[in-house]
Amino acid sequence: MTASYITTTIPYVNARPHLGFALELVQADVLARHRRDHGEQVRFQAGTDDNSLKNVLAAQAAGIGVQEFVDANAAAFIGLAEPLSLSVDDLIRTSSDPRHRAGVERLWRACAASGDLYRRHYEGLYCVGCEQFYTTAELLAGRCPEHDTVPDLVSEENWFFRLSRYAGRLRRLIADDTIRIQPAERRNEVLALIDAGLADFSVSRGVERARGWGIPVPDDPGQVIYVWWDALGNYLTALDYAVGGENLSRWWTDASRRIHLLGKGVLRFHAVYWPAMLLSAGEALPTDIVVHGYLTENGRKISKSAGALGLTGTADPYDLAAQYGTDAVRWWLLREVPRGADADFTADRLVARANDELANGFGNLVNRVVSMIHRYHDGRVPALSASDPAAPALDAPALDAAITNAPGLIAEALADFDFRRATEAVWRIADEANRYVNRARPWDLAKAGDGAELAAVLSRLLRACRAVGEHLRPFLPDAATRITAQCATDASGRLPPPSPVLSRLTPVLKDVSS
Numbered sequence: 001m002t003a004s005y006i007t008t009t010i011p012y013v014n015a016r017p018h019l020g021f022a023l024e025l026v027q028a029d030v031l032a033r034h035r036r037d038h039g040e041q042v043r044f045q046a047g048t049d050d051n052s053l054k055n056v057l058a059a060q061a062a063g064i065g066v067q068e069f070v071d072a073n074a075a076a077f078i079g080l081a082e083p084l085s086l087s088v089d090d091l092i093r094t095s096s097d098p099r100h101r102a103g104v105e106r107l108w109r110a111c112a113a114s115g116d117l118y119r120r121h122y123e124g125l126y127c128v129g130c131e132q133f134y135t136t137a138e139l140l141a142g143r144c145p146e147h148d149t150v151p152d153l154v155s156e157e158n159w160f161f162r163l164s165r166y167a168g169r170l171r172r173l174i175a176d177d178t179i180r181i182q183p184a185e186r187r188n189e190v191l192a193l194i195d196a197g198l199a200d201f202s203v204s205r206g207v208e209r210a211r212g213w214g215i216p217v218p219d220d221p222g223q224v225i226y227v228w229w230d231a232l233g234n235y236l237t238a239l240d241y242a243v244g245g246e247n248l249s250r251w252w253t254d255a256s257r258r259i260h261l262l263g264k265g266v267l268r269f270h271a272v273y274w275p276a277m278l279l280s281a282g283e284a285l286p287t288d289i290v291v292h293g294y295l296t297e298n299g300r301k302i303s304k305s306a307g308a309l310g311l312t313g314t315a316d317p318y319d320l321a322a323q324y325g326t327d328a329v330r331w332w333l334l335r336e337v338p339r340g341a342d343a344d345f346t347a348d349r350l351v352a353r354a355n356d357e358l359a360n361g362f363g364n365l366v367n368r369v370v371s372m373i374h375r376y377h378d379g380r381v382p383a384l385s386a387s388d389p390a391a392p393a394l395d396a397p398a399l400d401a402a403i404t405n406a407p408g409l410i411a412e413a414l415a416d417f418d419f420r421r422a423t424e425a426v427w428r429i430a431d432e433a434n435r436y437v438n439r440a441r442p443w444d445l446a447k448a449g450d451g452a453e454l455a456a457v458l459s460r461l462l463r464a465c466r467a468v469g470e471h472l473r474p475f476l477p478d479a480a481t482r483i484t485a486q487c488a489t490d491a492s493g494r495l496p497p498p499s500p501v502l503s504r505l506t507p508v509l510k511d512v513s514s
C-alpha cells in the first residue's frame, strides 16, 4: 500500500493565525482526504514554530513571558482544525514537544559527522521578521523585500553549514524532478538561485542574541541552533527521528510520497537548505515541494504583523468560519485562489461565491431533486435507471459525461495541485444537473402522467446529487456529509424529508474598526 506524508509549514506564533495560513492547511487537508478516500495511507502533519526570535520580541512587546505567549498563540493555530474541518493527524510544537529537541540534536550531529558544520566569524544583515541574513544585492533600497524594514547588522562567531558542497547534487535532483517543485516557475526560480551560487549559511547564533530562547547547539551551549534549521527539522522530528523506528521508516524513508506545502516566501529554505541538510544527514528527500502564493486583502498582503497593527480585521479564519460557515470559507480558498498564484480576498467575494455555487448550485439542486422525489414518488427512489431502454428519458450526455469524468479530472487536477480545476469538475456536475432539470421539466412530465419518463429523469438527477456528495468529500467534508445523508434511503426505501444542505448567506457588513 502506498503511504503519503503531507506537511504544512509550521508558522511562527508571534500573532494569531490569518487566512493565508488557512489556505495552506485546507489545501493539505484536501490532498490528505482525497488520498485516504483512494485507499492510501496518509499522515497529515502540521504544527507551530515556537523557537523564533520574532516570538520573543512579540512576547516582550506584549509584556508577557515567552512560553506563556507562544502557548496562547500556538493554541490558536492548533485550534484551527475545528473551524476549518481539518483531518490533521499530528501537530508538533517545537518548544514543548519532547520529540522535537532530541530530533534536532540528532540531525545536527548527523550533519556534523558528515563534516558539514564548522565555526567561523560572520558579519551580515539580518531581518528578524524573516529570520534570515540578506546580502545587500537581495535588499530593496537597503530594506528587506518581505518586510520593508532595515535589517540589523550582526557580527558574531557562528556555526556554518557547508551548503556549497551540495549545489551540484541539488541542481541535478531538482532538474530531473527527483524533487518535483510546482508550479514550474518556482522550480526555475530555485534552479536560478543555485546557478547564482550557494554560499554556506549560518546555522547558529549567540545565546545572547537569541535572548536565551531556542535549542542549544549540542556540545556548544553558548550557541543556539538557527531557528530555520530547528523548524525544518520538524518534518523528521515529528516522526520520532530522535529514536528512529516505525514512524520514521513508514512515513519518511519508505513512504511513496513526501509532500511539503509552503508559501512562496519560504521556498529557498524548503527547496535548497532542507534537501541539502537531508543529503548531509543521509536521509531521504522530499518528493514534492508545492508552493502557493500570498493572499491579499483589498490588495494588501494579509500577514500576522499587519493584523497586529489593526490593518486587517476580516481575514481571521475563526471569525470567517463563525460568520459564514466552514464550507463557504473552504470553498472560497479552493475555488478562487489560482494554482501557485496570489489572490485577493474580500468577504463579499466569499459570500458571492458561496451563494452562486454552494447555495444556488449544489444546495438548490439537492433540495429540488429530493423535494420532487417526495412530491411525485412518495420519497421513494424511482426504480428505473436512466439507461433502462423502457424509459426513454431525455438524453443528458453533458450531465452523464460530467458524472463519469469527475473522478479522473479531480485526480488529475490534484496530482497537479490545482484545486480550482479539481473543484470545477464537481461544480460541473451540479451545473449540468440544474440545466437538465430545467430542460426535462419533471413537473410537466408529472402533469402529463408520463410516469416512466418522470422516473427516469428523477433517477438520473438523484444519481447526480449522489455523485456531488461523493466527489465534494475532500473539498467540503461537512457539506458532503449532509448531501450524502439527504440522498440516502432509510429502511423503508425513502429519502429523508428535504432540508437545506447549503443555505444562502447574507453579507454582513461589520465595522471592522470597532
Ligand SMILES: [Zn+2]
Residues within 6 Å of the ligand: 127, 128, 129, 130, 131, 144, 145, 146, 147, 148
Ligand atoms: Zn524580512
